[in-house]
Amino acid sequence: MNQTLETTVAGRTLKIDFGKVGMLSNCALLVSYGETVVLINANASEKPREGVDFFPLSIEYEERLYAVGKIPGGFIKREGKPSEKAILHARAIDRPLRPLFPKGYRNDVQVVCTVVSVEQDNAPDILAINGASIALSLSSIPFNTPLGAVSVGLVDDEFVINPTLEQRGKSTLNLTVCATKERVMMVEAGGSEIPEDVMYDAIMFGFEECKKIVAFQEEAMEKLGKQKVEPKLYKVDEGLEKEVRDFSFEMIKEAMYIMDKDERNAAIDSVKEKINDEFGEKYPDNGADIAEVVYKLQKEIVRNMLLNENRRPDGRGFEEIRPISCEVGLLPRTHGTGLFTRGLTQVMTVATLGALGDVQILDGIGSEEFKRYMHHYNFPSYSVGEVRPLRGPGRREIGHGALAEKALEPLIPNEDNFPYTIRLVSEVLSSNGSTSQASVCGSTLALLDAGVPIKRPAAGIAMGLITSEDLSKEKVLTDIQGIEDFFGDMDFKVAGTEVGITAIQFDTKIHGLSNDCIKETLDKARKARLFILEKINDCISGPREELSKYAPKTYTMSIDPDKIRDVIGPGGKVINKIIAETGVKIDIKEDGKIFVMCDDSTCAKRALKIIDDLTREVKSGEIYLGKVTKTTNFGAFVEILPGKEGLVHISKLDFARVNKVEDIVSVGDEILVKVTDIDNQGRINLSRKDAIKDSEEKESKEEESKEEE
Incomplete structure (x- = not known):
């Protein structure tokens, strides 16, 4: 029997339909927020999995393009492997839920979140986190601590819960907060250099709203929840x-x-x-x-x-950062390289500049259609001294790459100031803690080395935590290494500039962080970040004045938007001919801005001239160098600009009487002509003798001017 519960979040209705779908799942729900709907299915195996030393939790976030009325591209016409965003959303659901299961629970648990309807004002990823928590809470699976999730924006210096699409476009902060009614479990944030105190207030603002969502889930558990099974927990004899x-x-x-x-x-x-x-x-x-x-x-x-002993495994102080070294220009043929080393953690980032047409096309359920700036992260087995097959990037690699991308995105110049597509690739060469934040530092070095005029350098640091069993005692660690991450209670990554925070990602292995811990971590992370930025500045103080000689050069021009069709031509015939003749890449914007990219400036200038000629207006009184395309008994037709030709009447070919056009010009000749008239039908009348006369008068004046000097 279908049962419905509703609450209000940020003025919009959050609703769950329980018992309507998925009758064979342990718990199946339709969770909606506005017109965004996510189908949630939660199931668990009856017995623990044998031979594993971890909790086998699987979170799947499935995007269906029908949710936004799209048919998938390509030949197959169905959804394939999860998109990068879907993987990131699955990670964001997994991280706050995992610590809330009983320790020693080894049963397989799977939560599948299928996005089936999307209203762009209401983000499905936030709804999926809440839906996953609700489904697990109502199921018989031993999950007893519900959590809430909200998005927080900062619009006109005011915090906004679950901002709409329009508000997200204006917001300087994109923050996700997940929390139980007692503590914050997980934070993801991207921002335009947000001060630490503002970020802390934003997290607390989201925390308060999460408590209300948790209260709604607790009410649902009382009314609809199944009897929880008594789990068989793994325990050593x-x-x-x-x-x-x-x-x-x-x-x-x-x-x-x-x-x-x-x-x-x-x-x-x-x-x-x-x-x-x-x-x-x-x-x-x-x-x-x-x-x-x-x-x-x-x-x-x-x-x-x-x-209890106030001692770190490597002997450092609790706020001490491992030795740092920075280097740029490591690889001679790349457009920019940065090598960042912190202790035994080392990352090399390579920057590549491409044409605007090299952007990544996104075929997803969001409003974003392409990415001009990309960051990719690779974590090979040799970085930890192991031997494993090399395969494609896993969820961790995708997550770390996205975090570093988010950290630098607010600092990347717009295409008007820097008309390039930018790709960064971070290669982890050695790993002993916080390679994602090392990739932020390496990426800053690579961008500066490539001559990208970023707003300011950015750096990142990973903070750790050790707590007592009852959570009454806690100590924050700066720049955690592998052993402290492995045996510690949190991994709190903070990236930003000297002005403020651009990215945060933290999760915990315990039941959340205290408010004091969050504040202390943000403050200590800033101190560490400023120290690292000094090291980066000592290595390279600003972007190089010139791009690498191996980087393509971009030239721009603007035309009347109504003339774009003249440059493209029917079926792209004209623009493809220009590209074939000059070897350039051409990108045209709707506002008439044209970007021409080529390694050879001569080819680029040739392409620009062709485009200029195609879009120039023929003006009466101007002189052109044209080519004779046809002769008749009454004159010659001359192409003065691509696709634009006029008639030179036989009487206008020369000063003396002309008996035959071919006595003066032939097809293929290049001659100077002057536009004498453009009639009301657009027909162009030309004169060769007027062009000669004007040229001679100009030369005469120039000679007189030289004599006077």
């Missing part, structure tokens, strides 16, 4: 755990206190061998359990070291 702990605790502690990463890893490997020798025969079927105990001991030791 207490006797086995005690034996391994008693045998190995001191050895593991001694190894974990080694500051050098390679030496520490070698020592841990040696300890693991001893543990296997000791317990391998006694517990031949419990290898995974033994590994679980070793992991728990490592985590316990590192967390105690940080929280």
Whole structure:
């Protein structure tokens, strides 16, 4: 039986239809916000998955183009693999939900969010987060802590919840906040250099609205929720755990206190061998359990070291940043390169400049149709000293690339000031924590090296957190390395300029962050960011004055928009001919602005002249160098501009009497002619003898001027 519940968020109705669709799912809902509708299905396996040491949660975000009345492009005419945005939205749903499941829960859980109707004023990704939480809360799956999600904009210095499409166009902030009724679980943000205090206030503003959505979900749980199953949680046998702990605790502690990463890893490997020798025969079927105990001991030791001994694994202070080095111009043939190294984390970013026609076309459900600036991130196995097959980018790589892209996007010049498509590729060469923020720094170096006039340099830093079991005690870490990320409680990435924040991404492994922790992290991240920006400035203080000699050069001109059809021609015939003859790339905007790109300036100028000739208006009294296209017994037809020709009457060919046109000109000759008249039908009358006369008079005046000098 269908049951409906409604609430109001930002003046619009948030509604759930329960029991109407998906009868065989554990929980299926239609969740709507305005005219945006997402179908949510949540299911879980009956038994835990054997042989895994993690919680197998799968979040799928499926975009259907029929949701916006589109038919997919290409030959297949159906949706293929998820778009980049769909992957990012799935990650944004996964990150706040995962920590809210019981520890040790190993059943497969899948939540499928299918976007089936989209009204551009109401973002489906925010609705999907709320829908996923509602579906899990109403299901029998052991998920008992609902969370809410909102988008926060900043329009005319006022915070706006779930801004409309028009408001998003004006907003200087694009913030997503996910929270339980007690704490903030996840934040994604992009902004135009937002000050830390404003960003904090925006997060708190969103937090308050999330509490209202959580209250609505709790009401739904009381009215519609299923009986929760009692989960079978994975737990190591207490006797086995005690034996391994008693045998190995001191050895593991001694190894974990080694500051050098390679030496520490070698020592841990040696300890693991001893543990296997000791317990391998006694517990031949419990290898995974033994590994679980070793992991728990490592985590316990590192967390105690940080929280109670005020000591970091590599000996740094809690606000100290690892040694930094910056380099540009590393690769001779690329348009711009930046190499950024922070401790054992190293990223090389390469910038490539292309024509405006090289933009990425987006065939999705959003309002955005193309991307002029792109950032891609690669994380090969050698960056952590491992051997794995090289495959396409996974969700993590796509997420990190998008974060770095978001961090620099507000600083990229518009196409009027810099008429290029820009692609950045960050290659992670070595990884020991926060490669995504290293890619922000490497990208800044590459852009400056390429001569891109960015608004200001940007840098990024990753902050960490260690808390006590009851969350009463917490310590924030600046510039976390791999071990602190692995055993810590949060990964709080902040990127921006000296003015303010351009991107944030944080998630946590615990049940959210305190307000004080968020504020402290933002403040300490700014201090670290300014330190890194100084290092970048020491390496390269501004964009290079000239582009690389290997980068294409762009030339611009403007024409009357009504003349665009003359440049393109029927079926693109004219513009394709220009491209074939000159070897240039041509992009034309609706306002009549034309961009010509070519490595050879001579070819570009030739193309510009052809376009200029095609769009110039023939004016009476002007002299042109034209080509004879046809002769008759009464005169010669001369093309003075592409597609525009006029008649030179036989009487206007020469000063003396002309008996035969061919005595003066032949087809193919280039001659100077003057426009004497354009009649009301647009017919052009030309004169060769008037052009000769005017030219001679001009030369005479120039000679007289030279003599007077």
